[in-house]
Amino acid sequence: MTDYRRLRVALLGAGAVGSQVAALLRAHADELAERAGARLELAGIAVRDVDAPRSAELPRELLTTDAETLIVGSDIVIELIGGIEPARTYVLQAINSGADVVTGNKALLATHGAEIFDAADQVGASVSYEAAVAAAIPIIRPLRDSLAGDRVHRIIGIVNGTTNYILDRMDREGAELADVLADAQRLGYAEADPTADVEGYDAAQKAAILASLAFHTNVPLDAVHREGITGITKGMMDAARHAGYVIKLIAVCERMVDGEDGTPIGEAVSVRVYPALIARSHPLANVHGVNNAVFVEAEAAGNLMFYGAGAGGMQTASAVLGDVVSAARRHLAGGVGVGESARASLPVLEIGRVVTRYQIILEVDDRPGVLATVAGILSEGHVSIATVEQTINADGATGVERAPEGESGRARLVIGTHTAREQDLSETVERLATSGVVERVVSVLRVEGE
Amino acid sequence: MTDYRRLRVALLGAGAVGSQVAALLRAHADELAERAGARLELAGIAVRDVDAPRSAELPRELLTTDAETLIVGSDIVIELIGGIEPARTYVLQAINSGADVVTGNKALLATHGAEIFDAADQVGASVSYEAAVAAAIPIIRPLRDSLAGDRVHRIIGIVNGTTNYILDRMDREGAELADVLADAQRLGYAEADPTADVEGYDAAQKAAILASLAFHTNVPLDAVHREGITGITKGMMDAARHAGYVIKLIAVCERMVDGEDGTPIGEAVSVRVYPALIARSHPLANVHGVNNAVFVEAEAAGNLMFYGAGAGGMQTASAVLGDVVSAARRHLAGGVGVGESARASLPVLEIGRVVTRYQIILEVDDRPGVLATVAGILSEGHVSIATVEQTINADGATGVERAPEGESGRARLVIGTHTAREQDLSETVERLATSGVVERVVSVLRVEGE
Numbered sequence: 001m002t003d004y005r006r007l008r009v010a011l012l013g014a015g016a017v018g019s020q021v022a023a024l025l026r027a028h029a030d031e032l033a034e035r036a037g038a039r040l041e042l043a044g045i046a047v048r049d050v051d052a053p054r055s056a057e058l059p060r061e062l063l064t065t066d067a068e069t070l071i072v073g074s075d076i077v078i079e080l081i082g083g084i085e086p087a088r089t090y091v092l093q094a095i096n097s098g099a100d101v102v103t104g105n106k107a108l109l110a111t112h113g114a115e116i117f118d119a120a121d122q123v124g125a126s127v128s129y130e131a132a133v134a135a136a137i138p139i140i141r142p143l144r145d146s147l148a149g150d151r152v153h154r155i156i157g158i159v160n161g162t163t164n165y166i167l168d169r170m171d172r173e174g175a176e177l178a179d180v181l182a183d184a185q186r187l188g189y190a191e192a193d194p195t196a197d198v199e200g201y202d203a204a205q206k207a208a209i210l211a212s213l214a215f216h217t218n219v220p221l222d223a224v225h226r227e228g229i230t231g232i233t234k235g236m237m238d239a240a241r242h243a244g245y246v247i248k249l250i251a252v253c254e255r256m257v258d259g260e261d262g263t264p265i266g267e268a269v270s271v272r273v274y275p276a277l278i279a280r281s282h283p284l285a286n287v288h289g290v291n292n293a294v295f296v297e298a299e300a301a302g303n304l305m306f307y308g309a310g311a312g313g314m315q316t317a318s319a320v321l322g323d324v325v326s327a328a329r330r331h332l333a334g335g336v337g338v339g340e341s342a343r344a345s346l347p348v349l350e351i352g353r354v355v356t357r358y359q360i361i362l363e364v365d366d367r368p369g370v371l372a373t374v375a376g377i378l379s380e381g382h383v384s385i386a387t388v389e390q391t392i393n394a395d396g397a398t399g400v401e402r403a404p405e406g407e408s409g410r411a412r413l414v415i416g417t418h419t420a421r422e423q424d425l426s427e428t429v430e431r432l433a434t435s436g437v438v439e440r441v442v443s444v445l446r447v448e449g450e
Numbered sequence: 451m452t453d454y455r456r457l458r459v460a461l462l463g464a465g466a467v468g469s470q471v472a473a474l475l476r477a478h479a480d481e482l483a484e485r486a487g488a489r490l491e492l493a494g495i496a497v498r499d500v501d502a503p504r505s506a507e508l509p510r511e512l513l514t515t516d517a518e519t520l521i522v523g524s525d526i527v528i529e530l531i532g533g534i535e536p537a538r539t540y541v542l543q544a545i546n547s548g549a550d551v552v553t554g555n556k557a558l559l560a561t562h563g564a565e566i567f568d569a570a571d572q573v574g575a576s577v578s579y580e581a582a583v584a585a586a587i588p589i590i591r592p593l594r595d596s597l598a599g600d601r602v603h604r605i606i607g608i609v610n611g612t613t614n615y616i617l618d619r620m621d622r623e624g625a626e627l628a629d630v631l632a633d634a635q636r637l638g639y640a641e642a643d644p645t646a647d648v649e650g651y652d653a654a655q656k657a658a659i660l661a662s663l664a665f666h667t668n669v670p671l672d673a674v675h676r677e678g679i680t681g682i683t684k685g686m687m688d689a690a691r692h693a694g695y696v697i698k699l700i701a702v703c704e705r706m707v708d709g710e711d712g713t714p715i716g717e718a719v720s721v722r723v724y725p726a727l728i729a730r731s732h733p734l735a736n737v738h739g740v741n742n743a744v745f746v747e748a749e750a751a752g753n754l755m756f757y758g759a760g761a762g763g764m765q766t767a768s769a770v771l772g773d774v775v776s777a778a779r780r781h782l783a784g785g786v787g788v789g790e791s792a793r794a795s796l797p798v799l800e801i802g803r804v805v806t807r808y809q810i811i812l813e814v815d816d817r818p819g820v821l822a823t824v825a826g827i828l829s830e831g832h833v834s835i836a837t838v839e840q841t842i843n844a845d846g847a848t849g850v851e852r853a854p855e856g857e858s859g860r861a862r863l864v865i866g867t868h869t870a871r872e873q874d875l876s877e878t879v880e881r882l883a884t885s886g887v888v889e890r891v892v893s894v895l896r897v898e899g900e
Contacts, residue, residue: 020750024599028599028601031601035598130596136596136600136748136750136751136752137754138588138591138592138595141591141592142591142592145591145776146580146586146772148485148486148771148772148775148776149768149774149775150586150771216485283757298768300470300474300586300765300767301585301758301765301769302586302758302759302764303758303759304586304587304588304756304757305755305756305757305758306756307733307754307755308752308753308755309751309752314752315751315752317750318597318599318600318748318749319751320599321598321599321600322597322600325595325598330783333780333783
């Protein structure tokens with residue numbers, strides 16, 4: 001057996017992912033040494049409480065509550081604590097002590113990414129974070145390296161497994177959100193407090209990370225437009241299905257030129273998270289259950305999709321170890337780390353200036369002239385109609401919710417628009433709602449992936 | 451603008467991919483400099499004939515027929531000549547002159563990969579080849595880096611766009627292979643001599659490259675079992691569809707322990723290319739047209755899929771440029787190149803020892819006792835039946851070809867087996883064919899992806 005050089009690895013955090021990383025580091029030690037060209041020696045595992053119950057058997061003698069001492073003298077520091085502090089302090093300390101950092105901390109990178117990457121650049125350290133987005137699905141490295149010679153135009157990602165599980169079951173079973181959510185909580189696919197997932201906070205962090213990397217710019221988390229899925233009903237699902245769509249919570253990172261209203265401002269980006277209609281024929285529509293997928297549209301490469309499990313301790317540990325091996329190779333090869341490439345400062349467009357297609361479902365009076373009135377309001381608002389379908393209450397064939405019994409004389413209008421500015425659209429919907437002919441705006445959803 | 455260091459890039463070959471690489475190097479020069487941290491200076495383009503017509507406007511003054519002089523003093527050499535010689539000689543020359551090499555040459559790597567990687571390791575040069583498999587789809591880097599801390603169990607790849615286009619159209623349109631192939635040739639999706647594609651030679655080269663990388667072993671091209679698609683008929687497609695499958699030409703790279711016959715030999719790999727049945731619900735079944743996809747099953751990461759365009763000058767150029775930028779970063783960072791990781795010498799199993807499931811379609815006499823006889827022969831041959839469906843001639847509902855008119859008294863048996871050894875299966879099929887009750891063996895196809 002080759003007499004490998006040893007590299008000292010510090011692990012911060014021993015939760016679901018950390019435990020698996022520790023277990024794999026030991027179980028695959030020989031193979032990892034061959035891959036990395038160095039023996040990866042787990043020097044210690046920093047935890048808050050040495051006596052807390054652990055999901056995998058971790059050698060007691062490696063556990064310590066003194067992260068700062070562990071970090072000093074380590075070649076590679078793996079940060080899997082999560083959250084902002086003390087993770088931020090430890091990561092900066094590791095960088096400044098000359099270690100390479102591997103982290104899966106999306107909250108930290110989405111809020112303090114620029115600070116961390118700058119610190120790493122200054123000392124020539126590397127910060128790797130494949131595990132921060134979509135677990136084991138390689139997406140960070142492909143964006144940073146494989147597409148380094150290309151131009152990414154758009155990313156559409158299903159980056160939250162919990163919401164995909166919920167929407168997928170709603171779609172397949174015709175169930176209501178509350179019922180599926182309760183089931184997901186029972187099965188462990190959703191947290192007791194599901195806010196971070198169902199309100200899109202988790203997806204927004206990942207969107208900020210992906211957009212920053214893909215467009216080589218700094219997208220602050222608070223510039224990401226975010227809407228959750230709690231407003232999605234069985235009726236919307238049915239209407240989507242009838243029209244050939246499925247509803248998915250997606251993160252959209254888009255490079256756009258905002259010149260719609262005659263004031264071209266040059267290149268900008270839009271980063272937004274919301275439930276949207278995706279055509280059944282789109283590869284993202286076939287992403288089921290808790291799986292994740294990231295669809296990338298690049299100038300030369302064309303359309304690419306990266307698919308796999310988006311969560312799980314073992315899966316995320318795989319991504320962490322891939323980064324650890326790369327960091328080890330870098331350490332051995334010498335030289336300085338490859339920093340994040342120079343950051344452009346592209347403006348991030350507010351949501352009102354984003355241009356997409358929409359599906360609008362209205363409940364209207366079923367009498368002559370209503371469609372003409374609706375069409376007139378849309379036209380005045382610069383929203384052009386692509387398709388329109390009218391269904392009267394008695395007709396359940398569309399799968400659209402029927403109006404309550406006794407309220408005959410109403411119809412549903414399912415309107416598909418051409419591309420329109422979000423602000424024009426929302427103002428127009430407001431006017432429709434108060435027009436006198438619209439009883440209720442049933443739903444307004446963007447159509448993405450076209 | 452930053453005053454970047456300049457790196458000298460030599461381009462060998464100015465075909466469909468080379469022209470695009472040259473065009474993108476110039477069109478994106480500023481962005482590439484930012485990404486790479488160095489200005490990528492195209493020092494020259496080696497061609498066989500300076501006066502040949504080119505698909506993109508290439509500066510005449512860069513063209514040269516003297517590749518060897520161009521290579522000397524280059525920091526990065528991009529080899530896009532294709533074929534074995536002179537590509538092999540130039541690549542070795544580039545490595546030995548201290549350059550990093552980027553190549554898209556699958557034939558060269560599948561046949562002389564070990565020689566080239568050894569040469570690179572000796573001088574600390576890097577050889578990158580993302581473009582050699584599935585064009586712009588990042589698959590080499592994910593296997594080499596992202597999954598470096600994991601264990602790949604199996605890869606199933608749709609890695610040839612031409613055959614996927616043909617089989618996809620046969621499936622969707624109910625067309626015969628010859629008709630679709632002629633159309634594909636007319637549209638430029640298939641060569642005038644389609645042998646390399648339809649007989650699986652192209653896919654076999656890619657399979658050898660993927661297996662070598664994924665299993666860190668050397669898989670010689672002639673160890674890859676290869677079957678083409680020319681035997682696939684409309685009838686087989688119909689039968690597959692009826693049973694919930696689609697037929698795809700796939701490259702399977704599998705880690706297996708061959709101990710079936712009581713002689714455990716430890717770990718081995720199997721690498722094979724053939725048309726196989728894939729369940730409609732499998733992500734690979736939704737890969738349409740000329741697209742490629744590589745499905746990877748790893749121990750910790752679980753199932754991953756990489757999807758996109760598998761060919762095209764522009765798409766392949768994107769992969770080449772990603773490698774060029776990485777090579778440039780490496781050059782700047784200093785240190786030695788990351789070689790292919792140490793190569794295990796896992797035995798490659800011959801096809802007879804491979805274990806899969808099968809679908810066997812037989813035309814049999816429609817009389818009592820036939821099924822019992824067939825079942826008996828299968829059982830004696832150690833082939834266990836999972837499902838069996840019998841269709842008589844008058845019943846076209848299965849979509850299976852009917853027997854010719856006037857040959858009543860025959861039936862079709864569609865048999866799905868449990869896993870069986872290939873050798874047992876082929877011997878059993880042989881016995882069935884000569885059993886007296888089987889009129890014709892209509893098809894025998896493996897079932898993969900389960």
